[in-house]
Amino acid sequence: MPLKRRESGLKAVLVIGDGMADRPVKELDWKTPLEAAHKPSLNQIAKTGISGIMDPVSPGLPPGSDTATLALLGYDALKVYSGRGAFEAIGSGIEVLPGDVAFRCNFATVNKNLVVLDRRAGRIANKDASKLAESIQKIKLEKLLDSEFLFKNTIQHRAVLIIRKPGLSIAVSDFDPGNVGEKVSDVKPLENTSEAKLTAKIVNELMQEFHKNLKEHPVNKERVKCGLPPANMILCRGAGTVPNIKPLSQMYGISTACIGATPLVRGVCKAAGMKLIDVKGATGTPQTDFMAKTKATIQALKTHDFVFLHVKAPDVASHDGNIKQKVELIEKIDRMLGYLLGNIDVDSTYLAVTADHTTSLVTRSHEGDPVPIAITGPYIRRDDVEEFNERKCAKGGLNRIKSMDLMYILMNLLGKTKKFGA
């Protein structure tokens, strides 16, 4: 009996170590963190599977977490990317409608000359941030040209602003200067269009109104009394709209789930029509509950064809330049994969592991280098790569592919791609 393509019953799980790929590091004797780590399960996947390297978006181009995730889900990020803001909002559980312009925001501390003293207002606690956000949301908008806005805090200093009005644009600069010691910068239109000008005008007025409200707020007066930096300014950046993309279910006829805590990544997955599964203890930090996420993945596989498991932690260690922590976090991901390998049906499940991009411990930035990829599962053309890392995978049977091709490759293994031609 043939295995029917469309009703194969095969499933796939894709595990992403955010920023896990790296360049050789002097302190690791010119090994990469992946090369230095003890990682029997990652190696097991390479050994029993097919490996390769993968350009996240295009060779040499450093991607963001949002564009890299779009690519991993099979979308052409260069064509469909429409800014960060909407993903951040959607990922935080806030509805964004087509046409809305959304911004990622920080609660911040500025001095009376509007120079930024702390971009995170001392990593303000959720409790304080919630009260301030409520207060901001009540601001009356007489001046604001008939626009509506929605302001919501998410985790600590993080927040989201959505502006709703027909005829807005994402072609505006950031209010957030990006660095401590710099003055907040008026939002400017990045295109000579009435839409961009209008959007810039509204955002600037909002930022002023927010500042007026915040600086007199009792919560901030209390913070100053306790020696905490007041959250007296909102810094917004990354204007974005919801992208015009087809959900994965529609493209491949599959049910999909995302397990990950980072709002930006969750937002991309949500925009792709995936079910977001909340996991207690999943924080998007190096202290996240790795095992809880793993168990949730195994659970999700029972009811979904495709599960995307995202682990932010190695990216955090890379941005901090923390070599030892990055190696340890890779070893924790390895243990997740060991548990996964032992608890999924290997006869009917493809398991792929990769990074969304390289984050260099030296530059502490995203880099455009390719990432290693390995896929194990039934009917794979197993190659002779025996270790999962940047250099060994480069010798694998997948050769060099692009992230945006991976989803299609997996869906083909699952029998979910449609024949093109006769």
Add this chain to the structure above:
Amino acid sequence: MPLKRRESGLKAVLVIGDGMADRPVKELDWKTPLEAAHKPSLNQIAKTGISGIMDPVSPGLPPGSDTATLALLGYDALKVYSGRGAFEAIGSGIEVLPGDVAFRCNFATVNKNLVVLDRRAGRIANKDASKLAESIQKIKLEKLLDSEFLFKNTIQHRAVLIIRKPGLSIAVSDFDPGNVGEKVSDVKPLENTSEAKLTAKIVNELMQEFHKNLKEHPVNKERVKCGLPPANMILCRGAGTVPNIKPLSQMYGISTACIGATPLVRGVCKAAGMKLIDVKGATGTPQTDFMAKTKATIQALKTHDFVFLHVKAPDVASHDGNIKQKVELIEKIDRMLGYLLGNIDVDSTYLAVTADHTTSLVTRSHEGDPVPIAITGPYIRRDDVEEFNERKCAKGGLNRIKSMDLMYILMNLLGKTKKFGA
């Protein structure tokens, strides 16, 4: 302290052996010239670096020197290429304005039936060519529909013709039949547009006027007396305009320099906004001063972020089918690289070496085969390739890339690519 991406201080030099790649040759015991040559420094670069193979434009497509150089500088030649003529002119130091149509020309010898007897008029000396060019430039243009023209000889039989008038087109055929023994061919419009028709008309009239002027010229009468072929015809080909490309400085925020003698390659580099560095003794021939070019490269690296060093010689040997000379020239390039390796700061400089394309000793033509590439420098993901040649590099960590991706890969290593996304 992290290495700051944008202010990394890292530099790169890209060395091109023109037409250096080849196919296996019977006379070399089925080795390629790169495989047969003694080349310790090229091997050193492979050994300490990452290697791969590279499709100049796309697999199987034989590129010209102009399209191959465009690709090596990171441009999509299939989209931006706008003919040879303008590059040839710019590379010879002649200004070409947007809208001008430029042609590469030869001084040639024809008989009275306009059959080509010598496409290079006996490789006419610069002195004679200059006098003839001056005479041509003085021709009055009453018939020529208000167009202006500029005619200038460059080296030996080579010359450039520029026609300036609004509404011209590059969609015209060549006046140069390409082969000895064939009659010159009237320029024809290659599109059914008034622009192409007008351009063809103007070029044909110019060619006739030039012929009238040349055949009676005292310089040619003197040449005939001395038994030299008269330069009694101009053969033009390769209509082109300046391409619409962004300079490298604007794309990556870097300062760039080109060291190379071939006008066509210099023209592409100039169009990319690079500084052309003149080197005494650099001729674009197998007799070029290899060491002078190498020293100029080291000098240029002191004041530029990116230096492009182009060596035409192996292409010349290939077109001549001269196996022994091609091997020797590769060995000379190897000595250049040895000197470079010993005189650049290897801790802060990436050194890449490749060919612009394959030129086959057997077909004596450009071929569409991939070329070997190796990059050495700090933070490279060193692989286990130990020899620089077509077959060993194919097993390297870069796998198979495209020439147009190389520049982006280098700029990423230098920290000059900008993040796409958040």
